[in-house]
Amino acid sequence: MIVPLEHILIFGALLFAIGIYGTLVRRNIVGILISIELILNAVNVNLIAFSRTAILDPVMGQVFVIFVITLAATAATVGLAIVLALYRIRRTIYADEINLLKW
């Protein structure tokens, strides 16, 4: 049985919405980073889904996914490094307690 494209797209949209929600409301920066991973993975799901149906070469979508995963890993690494440094200096990892860059 082949899962229809619409299901997968709905699944991707849900995943994206969860990611956005997490990003916007989580206080913990690690949580925000995880939510960003969710957003990226929602994109990945869409790319995989379209690679099966689109008129283009299916390899293209899958290669994009590999790239996105790589970039997501590096982004997470850099993000975690920042969080670690931040924690060492400020003794907090809550986003709403860090508001140095204002007026």
Added chain:
Amino acid sequence: MVTLAYLIPLFPLLSFVILIFFGKRLGHKSAGVAIGASLLSFLSAVPLVLGAIRGQTFTHEFEWLQLGKLPLLFGILIDPLAAMMLFVVTVVGTLIIIYSVGYMHEDPRFSRFFAYLSLFMFSMLALVIARNFVMLYISWELVGLCSYLLIGFWFEKESAANACKKAFITTRVGDISFFSGLLLLYFTIGTLDLQALNHEFLHTFSHASGRLTVAGILIFGGAVGKSAQFPLHVWLPDAMEGPTPVSALIHAATMVAAGVYLVARTFGLITTFPDTLPVIATIGTITAFMAAFIGLTQTDIKRILAYSTISQLGFMIAALGLKGYTASAFHLMTHAFFKALLFLGAGSVIHGTGTQDIREMGGLWKKMPHTSFTFLIASLAIAGVPPLAGFWSKDEILVAAFEAENPIFYYVLTATAAMTAFYMFRLVFLTFFGKPRKELHVHESPAVMTVPLWLLAIGSALVGLPGSPWMNHWFQGFLEPHAAAHGAEHALNSFVMGTSVAVGLGGIFLAWLLYLAVPSLSITLGKLFRPLYLASNRKLWFDELYQATVIRAWYALSRGLNRFDAGVVDGAVNATGVGTLRVSDIKNWIDIHIVDGTVNGVGFVTRQFSSVLRLVQTGLIQNYLILSFIGVLVILFLELKK
């Protein structure tokens, strides 16, 4: 060969440059540099003088500057007159520089002295060889500058400092006259070439004879200042404040003769427009007589010689005014020798005795034999005793005066010759003969001083011979080859010659009578003719007269100008300042209230807006995210609605 002439002034100039920069390091070697340069000048002058004797005239010209359309030319003109001057200046100059080594030996500014002497030699030689008036005038001012520097050489003495200013300012009066004369001449005949001043060329301007006569007299005014003629003679006696070699070189032998030289150079001009001649003759005669009269009673050895110089220069100028061109030049040459010798002798006396007052001297004959003997030769020469140099040249002048239309010149000049003999031998008898009047530690000067004295003494004795009848008036023929035709001028005038010898010997006898044989007689005579004595002793009150008239008027004018300056000029300046301050106040108000107000207003408005808008910038990253997410949604919505 003519390029050799450029070298003549260059050697002393080089010496000046070396001494002014390295003089301190060279110390007493500086004298060697100056003497060497002067000797080299002499050596390079020799071929030119010999060439001139053979009848050659050396000229050369080059363009120095282009002034508008007019080229300003420099050049060289060595005719017999210039050759004679070259000979005199280099020979006398070299001897005097050698003499200075002894005279200035102790001076702390030893090398500076020789630097100035070199500068003087340069300027004087450039003046002599100049072909046109521009170069001549520049050199003319340069010798004036050297004169100023050297009179004031001992500027620590206030009298010397005043004397150099007096000399400079007084001669400046003459220089202004000279310069205006040059301008007038230039704008009339259109050239300043000395060779243009001949009859043939000037006759084409006979329509402008009035202007050219005035130009001639104005140029003569320069000579009046430089050669210390009446009424500008007052500076020369004061110039004796300078070191004695300077008095000998500049204020007796060469520079003061530059005035005579100038008139001789312009002889073509003044004889073409003969209205100038009586002026020149009169001034010369007045000067000769007046200076001799003042010289009769002076007591400072150098001042007597200074008045004697003025008097002899008066003779030369008078001779030119009486058309005695060769007589004047001849006397210039002989005078340079014996007057340089007299001054150097006086310097030796001052060096040996430490005083300048002849009343304190006496009986120096035994202690200073070389000085005394050479001084006596020079005195005999200036008194006109044959066959010494002064006799022949003075005789020539008296002949020229004798042949003039107006006999008064002859009588006055003969009387002056008698006075010359008298005051010179008054000086000789009081200084070298009789008994010492004061205890002085007298010593003869060193050889470096006495050798030049002897060389000049030989010159004083012999230099008159080429112009004497014994050598067939060779010198006159050399100076004026064309005039050989009217040989009558040079014919022996036994009446004049006899009178000249008689008054000379008479003057000497009178001096002997009054100051050696019967000394009390001079005092009695002084009391008997007290007004005359006073007039002579006080130098005819010229200084007092000038002090009371010219200088006081000048001071009054200066004070008036000072008040004008302080009141009107300073007032105007101050008023401008105050006005500027007021305007600035207004501008300041505008700046603060309007310009600054505008700028501040812009800033204020911006701040008001931003104070609201900046609240958006919370620093919380999630706020930004929400805003950008909402933004994306809005854009998406708008896109989809299309």
